[in-house]
Amino acid sequence: MGRKPCCEKIGLKRGPWTIEEDHRLMNFILNNGIHCWRVVPKLAGLLRCGKSCRLRWINYLRPDLKRGGFTDAEEDTIMELHSQLGNRWSKIASHFPGRTDNEIKNHWNTKIKKKMKHLGLNQAAHEPINSITNQTESKQITNPNMSSTIKEKEETKDQPKDDVIIETTKPLIVSNNDEEIQTENCKTLYAEEVDIGSLFTMQDNEISISSSSFSSLYSNISRSESSSYLAGDSISLEQWDLDMTDPLVPWDLFTNLDDTLFLYDKM
DNA sequence: AATCTCTCCAACCGCGATGCG
DNA sequence: TCGCATCGCGGTTGGAGAGAT
Numbered sequence: 001m002g003r004k005p006c007c008e009k010i011g012l013k014r015g016p017w018t019i020e021e022d023h024r025l026m027n028f029i030l031n032n033g034i035h036c037w038r039v040v041p042k043l044a045g046l047l048r049c050g051k052s053c054r055l056r057w058i059n060y061l062r063p064d065l066k067r068g069g070f071t072d073a074e075e076d077t078i079m080e081l082h083s084q085l086g087n088r089w090s091k092i093a094s095h096f097p098g099r100t101d102n103e104i105k106n107h108w109n110t111k112i113k114k115k116m117k118h119l120g121l122n123q124a125a126h127e128p129i130n131s132i133t134n135q136t137e138s139k140q141i142t143n144p145n146m147s148s149t150i151k152e153k154e155e156t157k158d159q160p161k162d163d164v165i166i167e168t169t170k171p172l173i174v175s176n177n178d179e180e181i182q183t184e185n186c187k188t189l190y191a192e193e194v195d196i197g198s199l200f201t202m203q204d205n206e207i208s209i210s211s212s213s214f215s216s217l218y219s220n221i222s223r224s225e226s227s228s229y230l231a232g233d234s235i236s237l238e239q240w241d242l243d244m245t246d247p248l249v250p251w252d253l254f255t256n257l258d259d260t261l262f263l264y265d266k267m
Numbered sequence: 268a269a270t271c272t273c274t275c276c277a278a279c280c281g282c283g284a285t286g287c288g
Numbered sequence: 289t290c291g292c293a294t295c296g297c298g299g300t301t302g303g304a305g306a307g308a309t
Contacts, residue, residue, distance in 0.1 A: 038295095
């Protein structure tokens with residue numbers, strides 16, 4: 001028996017996400033949280049499958065995402081972790097708050113691999129290529145012998161997986177260069193690339209919205225997506241919500257779904 | 268200026284793991 | 289315990305942009 005597709009493919013949109021789709025998804029999740037990805041696109045009024053929404057949220061829209069290139073120190077840590085964990089990107093990513101497995105995987109495949117090749121290191125065992133003979137180093141990848149420290153972390157299985165759930169009780173871990181990153185985030189808003197995820201920051205255990213960035217974004221969107229506003233207009237968040245959210249699915253509709261949908265109290 | 272090649276990364280796909288009735 | 293639905297992970301692809309010719 002063939003496996004059923006994860007969702008109804010017919011009529012679903014694929015490919016790059018539009019600003020409006022990002023906004024709908026972000027809006028929905030910030031207001032309602034995540035319980036079942038399958039119903040998220042339906043309730044958010046998106047013609048996407050849940051899987052696609054999940055990926056978009058995790059890799060791009062999550063408010064706690066760290067942006068910008070990897071530092072040398074981060075690269076070193078990735079190499080170290082990779083030597084112990086192999087291609088277990090989600091495990092490696094868990095050591096980098098704000099980084100996604102996809103981001104690390106991409107960085108590995110495009111940069112670090114080359115760097116190691118250039119240095120004459122074996123990508124799997126991270127040893128000089130010449131020293132690799134009949135070692136079954138591939139076992140290291142498929143069944144890596146983890147170091148004790150990492151293994152300990154691995155085995156704390158009681159810890160909830162929080163990949164896709166907005167943490168409202170845990171303070172966001174802030175790195176030394178977060179300020180730099182935030183500045184960079186703002187810069188992207190003034191450029192043509194609109195970065196919705198960067199509008200939101202975790203502060204005092206809450207997600208807060210940067211008003212300056214927000215209005216900048218709105219200016220950008222108003223030029224490209226919405227005909228109702230002109231760049232420079234200032235609007236309230238409520239107004240944004242009213243204007244930019246598809247009225248097909250009124251939020252009131254969701255208030256009855258608290259029991260099944262909401263993971264946490266509304267912020 | 269036009270074309271080709273390369274690089275990067277967002278997004279997709281398939282499958283194993285997990286949850287639940 | 290079983291089977292189905294859904295989630296999450298890792299591998300892969302494809303397109304946009306940059307750089308080279």
